[in-house]
Amino acid sequence: MGVGVGSAAELEHVRTLLLAGRCAEASALTRRILPTAVGADRADALTQYLAVLINLRRSGEYSATMDAAFEATRAHPDPARIGLLHSFAAVVALHDGSLERCVWHLVLSARTLNTVDLTNATLVRAWHNLAMAYSYAGFHGHALSAIARARAIASSLGMQTAHLAVPGIRVRHAVFLDQRGDTHGCTRILRDVVYDLDLRRRSGELSMLRPISIRAYGYAIARLATLGHPGPMADTHPGVLLRAHDDSVTANDFAALGAVCLAIAERRPMEALARLETAEVSDETLGAAEGHRLNALAHLVAGRTADAYDADRRAFRVASASDEKLRDLFVEGMAARVDHEDLRRRADWYAGAAHTDPLTGLPNRRALEQYVNGLVARGESLVLGVCDLDDFKAVNTVHGHLSGDLVLQRVAGVFSRVMRRGDFVSRYGGDEFVVVLATTSQEEASEIARRIVTAVSGEDWESLVPGTPVSVTIGWAGISEDGPITTVTEAFMAADHEMLKAKEMPCAS
Incomplete structure (x- = not known):
């Protein structure tokens, strides 16, 4: 049961405020709605609030809000809302510095939205926001395809499409090319963006555009001018467009860097360099390399060729870093796929959901008890190890429970990779x-522990959960039919005690 027509209307007003660039007002209204929202309305309100937080870059609230939104959405599943939420989660992951999680959410968003048959305004918003997420992450072709889907659905519903102009997507693509050395490609795209603005002005659509889009058009003109190509609209100064009312961080970034561009274009390089030194802009808006590239252009105007060259090389290195991350992500993705396939083969031994952990695909506690009881009944001795992730709570606190689940899945894959044939993991x-x-000495157990600890610590956790390294501590206990420990419960308690003792020791393993 929802909270009624009034709250639904208020949520729609929140969306209207965001479209109008009035993010602070949208934040206040959403915070007023949330305490009384229940059911599907709460899921919508939390999802909308996450959008507000992203626009204002209030990153301290990302994790808790995202977890709450996914929890509410799971209770009231709707594919369009789920896809929309994953697109927001992709932006959160990108801000967090995890390209891996970002790509994971992008893929889930696209796959979910592609399953939707019934078209509505929520689906339009979802494809629109997925396009923006793709754009921020540097997947420009995917961004253009997603925004084309949004426009097609909107047109089929008879909706206005002016707010789907999103020139920021093409502007990001243009500077992406320039930062990597393709200035000709950048110029071509920016000219097309400015021409599109001229068409909209002539057709009277300018007043229908979102303020953030108007600022993006202003940046296109100013950025084009830094490359020696003044825009064709002499009667529209980019400074006016860059001041369109919008209090989002992205809008402020366009204005700050746009002022730098204008100073370069008007041959005031010292002012441009001074502005760059004090500008606080988000890397997501135009890429982490944009400041370096503008620095190079300012030095070039000032006649400082060597300084311009150095700044340009920095821009290229920063811009290319994401390409290297993508290559690493591809290799790690293939490794994770191999691990997962091996893990599933092992799990097939324990048919049925009652014996399998749904998150990791590993055998669960029930399967563990059956396996150990069978060995003990046959008179075999064995060693049981309790493996506890160190400071795992920090992962959930900083990055959210979805990220924690990804860590657990990867750890499960690591176990599958390093354990010997015949060993059991649950x-x-x-x-x-x-x-x-089974039939293992304490010396062999210590060697297995070393391999596990080394493999877990050696994973690239920085790319998945930046700033929260993952490690493991292990405690062991023996089980035998005629020994002091004969059951899984007893062995677990003994091994858990040894694990806790190991955690208290320096450099525990």
Whole structure:
């Protein structure tokens, strides 16, 4: 049961405020709606609030809001809302510095939205926001395809499409090319953007555009001028466009860097350099390399060729860093796929959901108990190890529970990769895993522990959950039919005790 027509109307007003660039007002209204929102309306309100936070770059609230939004959406699933939420989560991951998580959410968003048959305004918003997320992440071809889907659906519904102009997507593509050395390609795209603005002005659509779009058009003109190509609209100064009312961080970034561009174009390089030194802009808006590229253009206007060359090389290195991350991500993705396939083959031994952990695909606690009881009944001795992730709570706190789930899945893959044939791995619960080594000495168990600790610590956690390294501590206990420990519960308690002792020791393993 929702909160009624009034709240639905208020949520629609929140969207209207965001379209108008009145993000602070949208934030206040959403915060007023949330305490009483329930059911599907709460899922919508939390999703909308996440959009507000992204526009204002209030990153301290990202994690908790995103977790709450996904939880509410799972209780009231709707493919369009789920796809929209994943597009927002992709931007959050990008801001967090995790290209891996960003791509994961982009793929889930696109796949979910492609399953929707019934078209509505929410689906239009979802494809629009997915296009923006693609654009921020540097996937410009995907961004253009997604915005084309949004326009097609909007047209089929008879909706106005002026707010789907989103010139920022093409502007980001243009500077992406310039930062990597393709200035000709950049100029061509920017000229096309400025020409599009001229057409909209002539047809009277300028007043229908979102303020953020008007600022993006202004930046296109100013950026084109830095390359020695003044725009064709002599009667529209870019400074006016860059001041269109919008209090989002992206709009402020366009204005700050646009002022730098105008100073360069009007041959005031010292002013441009001074503005760059004090400008606080987000890397997502135009890429982390844009400041370096403008620095190079300012030095070039000032006649400082060597300084311009150095700044330009920095721009190229920063811009190319994301390409290198994508290559690494591809290799790591293939490795994770191999790990997962091997993991699934092992899990097939334990048919049925009752014996398998749904998150990791590993055997669960019930399967562990059956396996150990079977070994003990046959008179075999074994060693059980409790593996606990260190400071795992920080991952959930800083990055959200979805990111924590990805960490657990990757750790499960690491276990699958490093364990010997015949060894048993299960997820006991939470962030605890249990390994069982049959007919193994304590010396062999110590070597297995070293391999596990090294493999987990050696993963590239910085690309998945930046700033929260993941490691593991292990405690062991033996089980035998005629020994002091004969059951899984007893062994787990003993091994857990040893694990906690190991955590208290320096350089525990």
